[in-house]
Amino acid sequence: MxxxxxxxxxxxxxxxxxxxxxxxxxxxxxxxxxxxxxxxxxYPPSLLQPLADPAGLRYDPAPFGMPAARDAVASHLSDRGISVAPDRVVLTASTSEAYSLLFKLLCDPRDVVLVPQPSYPLFEHLTRLEGVVASPYLLEYHGRWELNVESVERAIEPRARAILFVNPNNPTGSFVRPTELEAVREVAAKHELALISDEVFDLYPFDDQARGTAGALVSEPDVLTFTLGGLSKTALLPQLKLGWILVGGPHTLVHRALDRLEFISDTYLSVASPVQGAVGALLKHTRxxxxxxxxxxxxxxxxxxxxxxxxxxxxxxxxxxxxxxxxxxxxxxxxxxxxxxxxxxxxxxxxxxxxxxxxxxxxxxxxxxxxxxxxxxxxxxxxxxxxx
Ligand SMILES: Cc1ncc(COP(=O)(O)O)c(C=O)c1O
CATH class of the missing domain: 3.90.1150.10 (Aspartate Aminotransferase, domain 1)
Structure with a gap:
């Protein structure tokens, strides 16, 4: 049954x-x-006051989110040195939901996505629930974590559709290094695969000088990329259910992806209006x-x-x-x-x-x-x- x-x-x-x-x-x-x-x-007791703004009484459904909310996310990221146009920001209810939208966009049932190992245990469920197969590539510890690029190449197969990064990774706490990123993006370009980079922990480096490569795929010229983040870690408000996908890559491919993503997001319209109205203020007050x-x-x-x-x-x-x-x-x-x-x-x-x-x-x-x-x-x- x-x-x-x-x-x-x-x-x-x-x-x-x-x-x-x-x-x-x-x-x-x-x-x-x-x-x-x-x-x-x-938490400041008044932190959630912006959610009570009467503007939230009005419902203007928008598949990718309200323009002001997408602007607010783009402006927050720009303050952190990540430059993204608001029309390439897609709001979701969470990072988990972002994965499910992207697997719908990129994969047919039994298609394959490459995931780092060791990494985030939820990948097993997120892929399985979309009828997608998670195939591991290896992170290896040699005094520090290194991404084994050969294992990425070995995991490529005809049904592969995307390579996932968690940058910095959970639980190893390792950033993807510039050389590793470059090697994997070459593999992705050669096999026409998308890159998905989960960067929910990028605000939490142990050393201010070593901030890693988070944000690097937003301005990628050749490969279709999706960079993920959200209020859950960026504003420490997981209960508000607002995340984002930043779409990068060659212009034509980005637009083909956005057209399809719009169809999927329009089917669910899952981000509540009050949190979209409040996101700009929340991102400011949670620093x-x-x-x-x-x-x-x-x-x-x-x-x-x-x-x-x-x-x-x-x-x-x-x-x-x-x-x-x-x-x-x-x-x-x-x-x-x-x-x-x-x-x-x-x-x-x-x-x-x-x-x-x-x-x-x-x-x-x-x-x-x-x-x-x-x-x-x-x-x-x-x-x-x-x-x-
Ligand atoms: C790597 C990673 N991505 C995503 C999430 C979940 O984010 P969200 O609450 O936005 O679904 C977590 C939660 O711990 C995580 O570890």
Missing amino acids: FSVRVPGVGSNRVARVLAAHRARARTLDDLTVSNPTRVGLS PLTAQVCRRVRANMATLRGLVVQFPACQVLHAEAGWYAVVQVPATRSEEALVIELIEKDGVLVHPGYFFDFPREAFLVVSLLPEPEPFASAMTRVLSRASG
């Missing part, structure tokens, strides 16, 4: 242990938290908040690097940006066994590396968003258990 696009629904062992732990009302330090509204940031998160993730990363010195069997992998840290731990038991022990004995939740398709064990992925004191205390328990 049901579509094979939806996998059999059932919980895994970690989820069952976690549910049992919570049912016993035991406390838990959550080092997987990715929801910025739940980590003690001080102190994003600065708070930058300070938080940098401080927690420094704490982690300091702590790990006392646990020489563990290593924090080099990272450049984002909200996560990857810790390599001794592979004396499986990642799953360690994660379960950490829940049951230490009251700490972390992600196992296999969740992100690391090629081997044992890695743990931790969020750098929690408040500094609980982060330091929970992280000490994690390193101590992993080393034991």
Whole structure:
């Protein structure tokens, strides 16, 4: 009766242990938290006032979003050094929705998109729900993460339609380097593939001097490109459901893509008018908040690097940006066994590396968003258990 696009629904062992732990009302330090509204940031109480503007009482449906909202996004990006014409800004309800629109635009059922590995676990669901196949290319760690361009070439096949970047990547925190970007865009040009670059974390470099290649594909001359971002990370307001796609590439191809994308967006019209009316003000008023998160993730990363010195069997992998840290731990038991022990004995939740398709064990992925004191205390328990 049901579509094979939806996998059999059932919980895994970690989820069952976690549910049992919570049912016993035991406390838990959550080092997987990715929801910025739940980590003690001080949001100005009046921040959402622009949503109450009476202009939001009027509905003027526009497939790509209201012109003023598209202008506001383009102007915000221009302040960050990313120059894009407002008529190449397409508003969506989220980055996840942007992927689903783009897979509809570019792929027939069973077509292939190339995704980085390790990377964002939701790709498995986002592709599967569109009837598309995710084929991995490799990010490899040699003291820093490097994109294996040969693995991109190996993954190309007749049904390939697009190459995805996550720049900077979740959870490795690595930017795509200029040489890697250039090599992959050549592959894309040769095989007439589109490039999709998810840049939701680009406001969170660990070092102001090393800001990476985010934004580079917006002015791409030869290949059709789609650069993704949104309020979820850029303004720390995931609940408002507003994201964007910036379309780049040769003029004719961009217009052919926009015509088709308009048909798809017009079918859903999913971005609410009040948030479109408010987006310009929100992007202005959330700058102190994003600065708070930058300070938080940098401080927690420094704490982690300091702590790990006392646990020489563990290593924090080099990272450049984002909200996560990857810790390599001794592979004396499986990642799953360690994660379960950490829940049951230490009251700490972390992600196992296999969740992100690391090629081997044992890695743990931790969020750098929690408040500094609980982060330091929970992280000490994690390193101590992993080393034991
Ligand atoms: C790489 C990446 N892209 C997109 C998203 C989700 O963004 P949105 O809330 O706009 O769907 C996340 C969420 O953590 C992410 O890690």
